[in-house]
Each structure stands twice: as structure tokens, then as C-alpha cells.
Amino acid sequence: MTADNHSIKATAIVVLAGIFWGFYWLPVRQLAGLGLDGAWGTLAITAAAVILLLPFAWRGRARLAAASPLAVCSVALGGVAFVLYSVGFLYGRVAVVVILFFLTPLWSTLLGRFVMGWPLTQSRVLALIFGIAGLAWMLGADGATPLPQGPGEWLGLASGALWAVATTGIRSRASLAPPDAAFVFAAGATVGALCFALGSGHRPDVTHIGQAVVMAVVAGGLWWALSMAGLLWAAARLEPARVGILLMAEVIVGAVSAAIIANEPIGQAELIGGALVLCAGICEVWPARATKPLG
Numbered sequence: 001m002t003a004d005n006h007s008i009k010a011t012a013i014v015v016l017a018g019i020f021w022g023f024y025w026l027p028v029r030q031l032a033g034l035g036l037d038g039a040w041g042t043l044a045i046t047a048a049a050v051i052l053l054l055p056f057a058w059r060g061r062a063r064l065a066a067a068s069p070l071a072v073c074s075v076a077l078g079g080v081a082f083v084l085y086s087v088g089f090l091y092g093r094v095a096v097v098v099i100l101f102f103l104t105p106l107w108s109t110l111l112g113r114f115v116m117g118w119p120l121t122q123s124r125v126l127a128l129i130f131g132i133a134g135l136a137w138m139l140g141a142d143g144a145t146p147l148p149q150g151p152g153e154w155l156g157l158a159s160g161a162l163w164a165v166a167t168t169g170i171r172s173r174a175s176l177a178p179p180d181a182a183f184v185f186a187a188g189a190t191v192g193a194l195c196f197a198l199g200s201g202h203r204p205d206v207t208h209i210g211q212a213v214v215m216a217v218v219a220g221g222l223w224w225a226l227s228m229a230g231l232l233w234a235a236a237r238l239e240p241a242r243v244g245i246l247l248m249a250e251v252i253v254g255a256v257s258a259a260i261i262a263n264e265p266i267g268q269a270e271l272i273g274g275a276l277v278l279c280a281g282i283c284e285v286w287p288a289r290a291t292k293p294l295g
Contacts, residue, residue, distance in 0.1 A: 006237050007237065007238065009234075010233070010234035010235075010237040010238050011234070011238065011242075011246060013230045013231065013233065013234040014231060014234045014235070014238065014242075014243055014246040014247055015246050015247075015249050016230075017227050017228075017230060017231040017234075017247065018246065018247040018248065018249035018250040018253070019249045019250065019253050020222075020223070020227050021223065021227065021247070021250045021253075021254075022098075022249065022250040022251075022252070022253025022254040022257060023253065023254075023257055024086070024089075024219075024223050024254075025089040025094045025254065025257075025258060025262075026257075026261070027041075027045065027215055027216075027218070027219035027223075028041055028042065028045075028086055028087075028089050028090065028219075029089060029090065029262070030215055031044060031045070031212060031215055031216065031219075032090055034206060034207055034208050034211055034212045034215070035204050035205045035206035035207045035208075035212070036204050036206060036212055036216075037090060037202075037204065038087065038090065038196075038197060038200050038202050038204075039083065039087050039193045039194075039196035039197040039200060040197050040202075040204040041086075041090075041216075042083055042086040042087055042189070042193045042196075043190065043193035043194055043196075043197050044212065044213075044216035044220075045086075045216050045219045045220045045223070045224060046079070046083070046186050046189040046190040046193055046220065046224055047190050047216070047220070048216045048217045048219070048220030048221070048224075049182075049186035049189075049190075049220035049221065049223075049224035049225045049228075050183065050186045050187050050190050050220075051220075052217070052220060052221050052225050053179065053182055053183040053186055053225050054183070056179035056180070056182075056183060057179070057180060057183035057184075059179075060177060060179060060180045063176070063177060063180055064176075064180050064183075064184070067176055067180070070169055070172070071169070071170065071176050072176070072184055073169065074165075074166050074167075074168075074169025074170045074172075075166065075170060075176060075181050075184040075185050075188065075232065076184050076185065076187065076188025076191075077162060077165060077166040077169070077188060078162075078163060078166035078167065078170065078185055078188070078232075079184070079185040079186060079187065079188030079189030079190075079192060080162060080188055080189060080191075080192035081159045081160075081162035081163040081166055082159065082163070082185075082189055083159075083189050083192040083193045083196060084155045084156075084158050084159035084162065084192075085097070085101055085155070085156065085159035085160075085163075086193075087155055087193075087196065088101075088151075088152045088153070088155030088156045088159065089152070090152070091150060091151045091152030091155065092150055092151070092152020092153050092155070092156065093152070093258070093264050094254045094255065094257075094258035094262070094264060095251070095254060095255035095258060095259075095264065095266060095270050095274070096138070096152070096153055096156070096270070097152050097153060097155070097156035098156070098250055098251050098254040098255065099134070099135060099138060099156075099251055099270070099273060099274065099277060100135070100148060100153055100156035100157045100160060101156045101157075101159050101160040101163070102131070102135075102160060102245070102247070102248055102250075102251060102277060103131070103132075103135055103157060103160045103161075104160040104161075104163050104164045104167075104243075104247075105124075105127060105128060105131055105164075105245050105280065106128055106131065106132060106164075107160065107161050107164035107165070108164035108167060108168060108239075108243075109124055109128060111164060111165065111168045112168060112239060115168070116168060116172060118239065123283050124283075126280075126283045127245060127280040127283035128280070129280075130276050130277070130279040130280035130283060131245070131276070131277055131280035133276050134272070134273040134274065134275070134276025134277040134279075134280065135273060135277070136273075137269060137272050137273045137276060138269045138270055138272070138273030138274075139153075139273075167235050167243055170232065170235050170236050171235065171236060171237075171238075171239065176232070176236075178229040178230065178232055178233040179229055181228075181229065181232040181233070181236075182224070182225055182228045182229035182232060185224070185228055185232060186220070186224050186225065186228070189224070245280060248277060248278065248280075251274055251277060251278070252274070252278075255270065255274065
């Protein structure tokens with residue numbers, strides 16, 4: 001398969017993963033309703049994913065042992081980033097948390113340019129301008145300081161920054177097979193969620209253990225195992241900023257699904273901010289041959 005074909009396939013996988021993850025808030029909040037609130041629900045989901053992926057990891061244990069430590073640490077850090085993202089849904093509105101996560105292109109472009117030495121294109125600069133403008137419009141509504149408000153929004157912002165660092169490392173040392181990467185991702189997330197849960201000082205009070213187990217296994221299998229294996233394969237073959245912006249399909253799906261299912265209103269600030277973020281996505285996927293590197 002040629003490099004162009006790999007890029008097309010990876011792009012399609014990232015978009016589909018973004019759509020799928022737009023519904024991820026549902027099992028997280030359902031588990032919270034069953035008593036696994038805070039980071040405990042995320043811990044249950046990621047632990048289930050680790051168990052489901054363990055046979056694949058055992059089969060590829062030789063590959064894991066020979067893998068670059070940077071690659072393993074980067075993938076595990078990505079898991080921690082998604083723990084923050086997951087927990088954020090319990091403390092903030094879905095649309096706002098998701099959009100804050102997608103400040104990722106700013107961090108990843110700066111990392112790629114100034115740390116990794118990757119080229120900066122005109123379309124990427126334009127994409128960043130639209131993206132930052134959208135986020136500033138949303139957070140600065142009604143004259144407020146354009147900063148996250150509340151723990152959910154801060155968790156969304158922090159998760160995006162960590163994800164940018166993780167995807168930069170993943171791309172620079174793409175040495176893990178998708179099943180191996182998904183296992184390391186889930187394992188890193190499990191460790192992060194456990195630390196988060198224990199550090200909170202809160203203990204869960206599960207009301208329906210059977211339902212909670214089923215929900216955790218389904219969410220762990222679909223989102224953290226199957227979907228993440230594909231996403232990590234794609235992230236290793238695309239620039240981090242492109243991964244972050246292509247995943248913006250999650251913004252629309254998450255906001256609309258939360259508005260319909262959870263009755264979370266979508267205000268003018270979210271609509272305009274979201275539209276600007278989508279413009280950033282259009283700039284990002286514009287044919288690369290049409291732009292020239294800057295610097």
C-alpha cells in the first residue's frame with residue numbers, strides 16, 4: 001500500500017472514530033448513575049478494556065518488549081489524556097468539554113514545529129486561527145474572561161494538551177502494532193484512572209453491579225479496544241494536528257447527541273464557536289499540495 005493510500009485510510013479511520021467517540025459520554029454518565037461516579041466509572045471501563053486486550057498483548061509480548069520506550073510511554077500518556085477527557089463529562093457540558101479538548105491542534109502544531117522540527121504550512125496556520133477564534137468566542141461569551149470555568153472544562157483543556165504530547169511521541173516512534181498500542185493505551189488509562197479515583201478520596205456506591213459490569217465491558221470493548229486500536233494506528237501515520245482536527249467530527253456528534261438525549265442546550269456561543277472550529281477543520285484537510293511550508 002502506498003503512502004497516499006495509507007494517509008487516506010488513516011484519515012477515514014480518524015473521522016469515524018471521532019463520530020463514534022461523540023457518543024462516549026453516554027456510558028460514562030450511565031455508569032455514574034449506577035454509582036461509579038468520578039473516575040471510578042472510567043476505571044471500570046479501562047480495566048475491562050485491558051482484560052479484553054490482554055490475549056492480544058500476550059500474543060505480541062515479544063513486540064512489546066522490543067518496542068521503543070518512547071513509543072510505549074507516549075501511548076500510555078495518551079490513555080491518561082483520555083481519562084481526563086472521560087471524567088470531564090461528569091463535571092461539564094459535553095459540547096464545551098469536547099471543544100476544549102480540540103485545542104489540541106495548537107499544542108501539537110507548536111510541538112511539531114519547535115520540538116520536532118516538522119514544517120508549518122499556510123493552511124495549518126489558518127486552521128489554528130479559526131480554531132483559537134472559535135474557542136475564544138465560546139469561552140468569552142457575555143464578556144467573560146476566555147478561560148475554562150469549572151473542573152469539567154479544565155479537564156477538557158488538560159486532556160487536549162496531554163493528547164498533543166502523546167500523539168507527537170506516537171508519530172515520532174510509531175513502532176507498536178494496533179492491538180499492542182490499544183493495550184498499552186488502556187493500561188496507561190487504567191493506572192491514571194486508579195490514581196485519579198484514589199486521589200479523590202471518594203469511594204463508589206454501586207447500586208446495580210450486574211448492569212455496571214455489562215456497561216463497562218461494552219464501553220471498554222467498543223470504545224477503548226476496537227475504536228482505539230484503529231485510532232492509534234491512524235495517529236502514527238498522520239501529523240498530530242491533522243489527527244486533532246479530523247477528530248472534530250466528535251464536536252458535532254457530541255453536542256447534538258447531548259442536546260437531544262441529555263437536554264443540554266446549545267447556545268449561540270457554542271454554535272458560532274463550533275462553526276469556527278469546523279472552519280479550522282476544513283482548512284486542515286485542504287489538499288497539502290496547494291500550500292507551501294512556512295519557515
